[in-house]
Amino acid sequence: MSNNEENRRCHFYYKIGACRHGDKCSKKHTRPAKSHTILIYNMVDFPSDGIHPQEFDVLYEDIYMEACKFGPVRSMVICENRNDHLRGNVYLYYEREQDAEDAKNNFNTRWFNERPLYCDLTHVADFREAICRKHDLGTCERGGDCNFMHVRRPSTRIRIDLEKSQAKHWQIESKKPKG
Numbered sequence: 132m133s134n135n136e137e138n139r140r141c142h143f144y145y146k147i148g149a150c151r152h153g154d155k156c157s158k159k160h161t162r163p164a165k166s167h168t169i170l171i172y173n174m175v176d177f178p179s180d181g182i183h184p185q186e187f188d189v190l191y192e193d194i195y196m197e198a199c200k201f202g203p204v205r206s207m208v209i210c211e212n213r214n215d216h217l218r219g220n221v222y223l224y225y226e227r228e229q230d231a232e233d234a235k236n237n238f239n240t241r242w243f244n245e246r247p248l249y250c251d252l253t254h255v256a257d258f259r260e261a262i263c264r265k266h267d268l269g270t271c272e273r274g275g276d277c278n279f280m281h282v283r284r285p286s287t288r289i290r291i292d293l294e295k296s297q298a299k300h301w302q303i304e305s306k307k308p309k310g
Contacts, residue, residue, distance in 0.1 A: 140159050145254050146255070146260055147255065147278070148170045148220075148222065148254065149170070149217055151278055162253075163254055165228045166228060167225050167256060168225070168252065168255050169222070169223050169231050172220055172249045172251075173215075173220065174248060175190065176244060177218075188285050188286050188289045191209065191290075194207070194209070194221060195207055195297075198223045198234060199300070202226060202231075203225065203226040203297060204223055204226075205224045205225065205226055206222075206223075206224040207222065208280060209221050209283050210281060210282060212275050212280070212281045213275030213276055214276050214277075217281075220280075222253070222255060224255075231252060232252070238250045262279060262280045263277050266281040267282075
C-alpha cells in the first residue's frame with residue numbers, strides 16, 4: 132500500500148470497525164471481501180440505568196451460543212459505549228473465514244429484541260488495539276462517549292463454561308463422518 136493510500140484510510144474504521152463520522156467521513160472506509168470477524172451493529176441495547184451482571188451473563192450466553200452454530204468462535208466482544216457508532220456492537224472472531232461469512236449472512240436475516248440485525252465483515256482481528264485500556268482501568272475520562280471499545284465482560288465462570296462447551300462440541304463435530 133502506498134503512503135498516499137495509507138493517508139486516505141480512516142484509521143478508526145480499520146482499527147475498531149466503525150467510525151463516528153459514518154458515510155460522511157472524509158477518509159476511506161473499504162469493507163473487506165473476506166474476514167474472520169463480523170460486526171453486528173447496535174445489537175445490544177443497554178438500559179440507561181445499567182444491566183445486572185447475571186442478566187448480562189444470560190445475554191452473553193444467548194449471543195455466544197447462537198454465534199457458535201456457524202463454527203468455532205475465538206473471541207466475542209460486546210461494546211457498552213453510548214455513542215451511536217459503537218453502542219451495543221457485537222464483534223465475533225471466527226476460526227475460519229467461511230464461518231464468519233455464514234454467520235454474517237444468517238444474522239443479516241434475523242431479529243433480536245424486536246429489531247432487525249445488521250452486520251458486516253470487518254477488518255478488526257486484534258481487539259487489543261481497539262479496546263480502551265483506560266476503561267479497563269476505570270480511568271477513561273471520555274466515559275461512554277469514547278471512540279475506542281468499552282467492553283462489557285461476562286463473569287469468568289460463564290466465559291470459561293462457554294469456551295469449554297464450544298471446544299467439546301466442535302471436537303465431536305470434527306469426528307462425525309461427512310456427507
